[in-house]
Amino acid sequence: MTIGFGTTLFTADDGTDRFGLAGHRPRSLVELPPFPGDRLDPAISGGDLCVQACANDPQVAVHAVRNLVRLGAGVVRVRWTQLGFGRTSSTSSAQATPRNLLGFKDGTANLKAENGQALDHFVWVGEDDVDWLRGGSYLVTRRIRMLIEDWDVLPVPQQEAVMGRTKTAGAPLGQVAEFDPTDFAAVRDGQPAIPRDSHVFLAHPTNAGTAILRRGYSFVDGTGPDGRLDAGLFFIAYQRDPQTGFVQVQRNLAGDALNGFVEHGSSAVFACPPGVVDEDDWWGRALFESSP
Numbered sequence: 001m002t003i004g005f006g007t008t009l010f011t012a013d014d015g016t017d018r019f020g021l022a023g024h025r026p027r028s029l030v031e032l033p034p035f036p037g038d039r040l041d042p043a044i045s046g047g048d049l050c051v052q053a054c055a056n057d058p059q060v061a062v063h064a065v066r067n068l069v070r071l072g073a074g075v076v077r078v079r080w081t082q083l084g085f086g087r088t089s090s091t092s093s094a095q096a097t098p099r100n101l102l103g104f105k106d107g108t109a110n111l112k113a114e115n116g117q118a119l120d121h122f123v124w125v126g127e128d129d130v131d132w133l134r135g136g137s138y139l140v141t142r143r144i145r146m147l148i149e150d151w152d153v154l155p156v157p158q159q160e161a162v163m164g165r166t167k168t169a170g171a172p173l174g175q176v177a178e179f180d181p182t183d184f185a186a187v188r189d190g191q192p193a194i195p196r197d198s199h200v201f202l203a204h205p206t207n208a209g210t211a212i213l214r215r216g217y218s219f220v221d222g223t224g225p226d227g228r229l230d231a232g233l234f235f236i237a238y239q240r241d242p243q244t245g246f247v248q249v250q251r252n253l254a255g256d257a258l259n260g261f262v263e264h265g266s267s268a269v270f271a272c273p274p275g276v277v278d279e280d281d282w283w284g285r286a287l288f289e290s291s292p
Helices: 058-071 116-122 148-152 156-163 199-203 246-255 257-261 285-289
Strands: 002-006 049-052 137-146 217-223 229-239 262-272
Touching (some): 049 262, 148 229, 148 257, 156 199, 156 257, 229 262, 257 262
Antiparallel strands (some): 002 049, 002 262, 217 229
């Protein structure tokens, strides 16, 4: 389980300091700016608290959250939920790279748990933020509906040009295997092998100038009012600072060819304190013990 604190826990939308926590708000905990193409639903965005429960059986995860809500009856209520399945990125070199609902391998270039130096630089909050959050991380969530029916009629070579990788092997275009070096200078038929508007080109740390730890899940929530699948990616990413993490990457994706096949409908940002250290510890202890 992972617990996070939203911006409104510290300062309400009207500026009210409801719980006396405004003075302890992390420096980088600010609402995400609007991005081109956003179609956000306020009813499934934001929140004071977030709870992420992961399990091999979804019933276990549902009951874990249910028990926390029961314990908080009269104090907290559920604002919105999202049930996801599988993985949409690998977070360890020991994991096989999973595929997303578009059929492509996802997370090949994601930060890996074995690279502690990169995690310290890009994921874990350091001494430049509030003390109670040190060793924690910022969590960004986005519900991204994939326009699967439109994608499925696109010929595979065009799909590969949008993604910047081969569909079967997951190799960078111009290469053979998944983990072959991504060569942005490679040329094929007189054109860049990896199109400049492809997702890989724009999202790769080399060009985005930063990195985030993605840990998202697929979702299928039946059929929408338009008769099309309401399915896609529940994007989850951790970073040391959302402004130099997700925000920087997302702005770089303004010209992404993949934008024609996705819709962003939900958005949130939370500060996640370090995990508990023993059975007597509890989430956010350093924050609440330092507050009046």
